[in-house]
Amino acid sequence: MNVEQIYTGCLAQAAYYIKSNGEAAIFDPLREVQPYIDKAAGDNTRIKYVFETHFHADFVSGHLDLAKKSGAEIVFGPGATPGYRAIIAIDGQKFKVGDITIKAIHTPGHTLESVTYLLIDENNQEHGIITGDTLFIGDVGRPDLAQKLTAELSPEVLAGQLYDSLRNKIMPLDDKLMVYPSHGAGSACGKNMSKETSDTLGNQKRTNYALNPALDKEQFIMQVLDGLAPPPAYFPQNVMMNMNGGASIDDVMSRGMNALEPDMFEAIAKAKGAVILDTRNAADFAGGFIPNSVNIGIDGNFAPWVGALIPDIQQEILIVTAPGREKEVVMRLARIGHDHVLGYLNGGYTAWEKSGRDTDAVRTVDARTLIETAESREISFIDIRDKSEYDTGHIAGVPNIPLNLINERQGLIDKSKTHYIHCAGGYRSMAFISILQARGYRNLININGGYKAIQECGKFNHSASE
Numbered sequence: 001m002n003v004e005q006i007y008t009g010c011l012a013q014a015a016y017y018i019k020s021n022g023e024a025a026i027f028d029p030l031r032e033v034q035p036y037i038d039k040a041a042g043d044n045t046r047i048k049y050v051f052e053t054h055f056h057a058d059f060v061s062g063h064l065d066l067a068k069k070s071g072a073e074i075v076f077g078p079g080a081t082p083g084y085r086a087i088i089a090i091d092g093q094k095f096k097v098g099d100i101t102i103k104a105i106h107t108p109g110h111t112l113e114s115v116t117y118l119l120i121d122e123n124n125q126e127h128g129i130i131t132g133d134t135l136f137i138g139d140v141g142r143p144d145l146a147q148k149l150t151a152e153l154s155p156e157v158l159a160g161q162l163y164d165s166l167r168n169k170i171m172p173l174d175d176k177l178m179v180y181p182s183h184g185a186g187s188a189c190g191k192n193m194s195k196e197t198s199d200t201l202g203n204q205k206r207t208n209y210a211l212n213p214a215l216d217k218e219q220f221i222m223q224v225l226d227g228l229a230p231p232p233a234y235f236p237q238n239v240m241m242n243m244n245g246g247a248s249i250d251d252v253m254s255r256g257m258n259a260l261e262p263d264m265f266e267a268i269a270k271a272k273g274a275v276i277l278d279t280r281n282a283a284d285f286a287g288g289f290i291p292n293s294v295n296i297g298i299d300g301n302f303a304p305w306v307g308a309l310i311p312d313i314q315q316e317i318l319i320v321t322a323p324g325r326e327k328e329v330v331m332r333l334a335r336i337g338h339d340h341v342l343g344y345l346n347g348g349y350t351a352w353e354k355s356g357r358d359t360d361a362v363r364t365v366d367a368r369t370l371i372e373t374a375e376s377r378e379i380s381f382i383d384i385r386d387k388s389e390y391d392t393g394h395i396a397g398v399p400n401i402p403l404n405l406i407n408e409r410q411g412l413i414d415k416s417k418t419h420y421i422h423c424a425g426g427y428r429s430m431a432f433i434s435i436l437q438a439r440g441y442r443n444l445i446n447i448n449g450g451y452k453a454i455q456e457c458g459k460f461n462h463s464a465s466e
Contacts, residue, residue, distance in 0.1 A: 001100060001121040003128060003180060006035075007197055010303050010332060011059050012186035014197055016130055020098025020122065023048045026066060027117065027130050028182050030059065031249050031335050033066040040070070047072040048097055053132025053182060054114040055080070055242045057145050057235035058189055058304070060337045064245050077115025078106045083244040089115065098122075107134040107169050109162020110141030110189075112153075116170065128178030129201070134162070135170060136181045138194035140210040142228055145189075145235060159221040171211060175202025188232055188304060229386075232304065232404075233311030238337050241313075247339055256330035258343030260318070262355040265345050269318055274342055275310060278320040279329050280349065282430035286362040286446060290320065290345075290352055293360075295434040298322075298329055300427040303336045308404045309431065313337040319344045320352075362433050363445045365420065367457040370447060374459060380419045384432045385451065389424060391465035395454065403428045406435060415441055422447040422454060 004017040008030060016027040017039060024045040026036050040047050047070040050063045054077065063074050064084065074086040075095065089095075089104035096102075101120040108114050110133040117130040133141030143158035177200065183189050184197045192209070205211045209223060260268065269276055278289050279298040289295065296305050298321065310317070319341060321329050326344045333341055345351060353359060365373070373379060381398040383390055390400040401409045403423070413419065413436070421444055423429040433444045447454065454460060 001119060001127045003119065003130075003178070005180065005197060006030075007184070009186075010301065011335065012184045012193075013059055014180070014182055014184070016180060018097060018100065018102075018119070019043055019045045020100045022046060023098040025049045025051055025095075025097045025102065026072070027051045028053055028056070028132065029062040029066050031062040031065070032331055033062040033069060033249065036062075036066060037070055045098075046070075049073055049075055049095060049102075051075045051095075051102065051117055051130070052080075052242075053077070053117070053130065053134075054111045055082075055239050056182075057231070057239050058183075058187060058307075059335050060238055060241050060246060062249065063242075065249050068248075075104070077104060077113045079108070080113035081243070105129075105169050107131075107162075107165035109143055109158055109160075109165045110134055111145065112158075112161075114141070114165075118173070126174060126177060128180055129170070129173065130180045130182075131170075132182045133189050134165060135179060135204070135208075135210075136183060136190050136193045137179065137196045137199050137204065138208055139190040139192040140166065140208075140224060141189055142191065142231070143224060144228060145231055145239070155225055156221055159224045160217055162224065163217045163220045166211060170201070171205065171213075173201055175200060175205065177201040179204055186301065186304075188229075188235075191227055191229075229404075232308045234307035234313055234336060237311075237313045241337050246337065249334060252334045252339045252341075253327070253330055255339075256319075256333070256341035256343070257327060259326075259346040260343040261346055262352050262357060265318060265343070265352075266357065268342055272316050272342065274316040274318045276318050276320065277306070277310070278349070278434075279325070280320065280322055282426050282446075283448075284322075284349075285430055285434070286364050288353060288359045288361050289349065289434075291358055291360040292438040293320065293434060294438065295430050297427055297430075298325060298332070303332050305403075305428075305431065306333060306338060307336045309406075309435065310338070314340060316340045316342050318342055320349055321345075323348045360437070362430065362437065364448050365445055366448045367453040370420070370454070371457055371459045380417055382413065382419050382421050383451070384421060384423050384429055389451075393455075393462050393464050394451070396461040396463045403432050406432060410436065410439070413441065416443070418443040418445065420445050420447055422450045425450040425452060 091106040099122040103118040144155035276293040278293040
């Protein structure tokens with residue numbers, strides 16, 4: 001059996017394509033569905049089913065568009081309540097795709113409707129499991145993403161259900177089975193995922209902490225919940241879009257691909273209160289940008305950071321990109337439900353600059369200049385990396401204000417004082433500064449190369465948190 005994993009690095013997300021004897025199935029498709037349709041057409045197969053492992057929180061699935069365009073049927077696990085036509089599988093129900101069989105195994109815990117799909121090949125041999133967010137490589141799905149957490153449906157209750165699902169449904173399966181999860185390292189749907197995106201179940205039983213047979217349910221619950229960061233604020237909105245359905249991706253793309261000259265771009269920004277999202281790299285942004293722009297570079301962990309920093313997916317957005325990347329930006333925003341892109345600046349920032357309108361810039365400094373400055377006066381640093389990075393090592397005495405907590409901790413930053421801002425390499429620090437500079441903070445300086453460059457300069461004392 002050939003299971004093709006279609007991995008999207010920006011979201012650390014895996015969709016799957018399986019074909020047999022003229023029929024195909026797609027599991028957890030991204031919102032842009034044409035590549036799946038083209039792949040099936042190239043294989044001379046008909047897409048029969050679109051299988052969903054659960055209602056996703058971190059991205060908007062393409063199941064509705066794919067079903068409409070291909071004629072496929074959508075399948076969810078037991079207990080799912082979509083606002084559209086779909087097959088709601090019962091535990092153990094089997095589906096035929098060509099000569100292979102797909103068995104739905106209800107594995108609640110990450111969500112109530114979570115389902116694992118057992119793949120059985122043409123010779124009736126069990127090949128692997130598509131686990132969604134129930135089981136990752138090195139981790140399991142977080143159990144705190146339910147739409148309405150209550151005493152009856154708390155993270156502890158869901159974690160207990162996840163324990164039962166793993167012990168009673170997954171671990172009894174053959175060690176030789178391949179595990180195909182929906183996410184890898186970098187996803188916010190877990191906390192300890194491996195960079196590997198598939199493995200044997202036997203190896204996971206040996207190495208994945210959550211499958212340790214020595215753990216009782218209480219210990220499992222404690223370990224799974226320990227150290228979970230708050231989920232990104234856009235997650236619940238994506239769940240609702242996946243439950244109730246959203247706009248067609250074709251309509252979203254058509255609206256977003258609206259080329260605007262500088263005068264119209266400026267007028268819409270003022271009239272609509274739209275966020276100006278500049279997706280160029282940090283160095284280009286620092287050299288000049290439209291005042292009040294937010295910088296989140298397209299070549300970094302773009303979509304998750306947009307979701308974290310612009311959590312309201314109803315927010316209207318205007319985009320500035322490197323010429324030729326407009327479509328990519330609109331699509332990647334749509335993947336996380338940001339459907340309200342009003343257009344892009346035709347000709348990019350250069351067009352704005354040539355129009356003679358006001359511009360802004362960010363002060364930057366390299367490590368060598370930083371050393372020279374530190375020799376003459378005391379420097380105020382702010383480390384905006386995640387707490388886990390900060391705990392591993394940081395400049396002694398420097399405060400930690402992670403980028404995702406910028407709104408909660410903005411008040412800790414003295415507006416009148418000059419601060420040198422750094423992350424690991426420069427991507428997040430520019431986003432941090434752009435947001436605060438738009439709010440009137442004018443004394444922020446970005447350290448080129450981030451903490452790595454600071455370490456290499458060998459000047460400052462470093463420490464690790466205990």
